[in-house]
Amino acid sequence: MIGMWLFMLLLGLCSFLCLYRIGAGPTAPDRTVAIDILGTLMVGFCAAIAIITGADFYLNIAITWALLSFIGTVALAKYLEGRHFDA
Secondary structure: OOHHHHHHHHHHHHHHHHHHHHOOOOOOHHHHHHHHHHHHHHHHHHHOOOOOOOHHHHHHOOOOOOOOHHHHHHHHHHHOOOOOOOO
């Protein structure tokens, strides 16, 4: 169980590093990658909480968060590239 709490601590540290990169990133693609990684870390948090508590609805939250993070990253990448969305 101590390993899971160490894992949560490591995820928290990585989250703060991603937040720093989002705030201080020199370019927009750097910020986009940091936002994508932060979404992946949040999925890891949800999965770890599901393991700790034994409640499976956290996995539903993790799957939803992963899908929304992916869609948001693709949309932001298309916007930064200057392309328009197809109808």
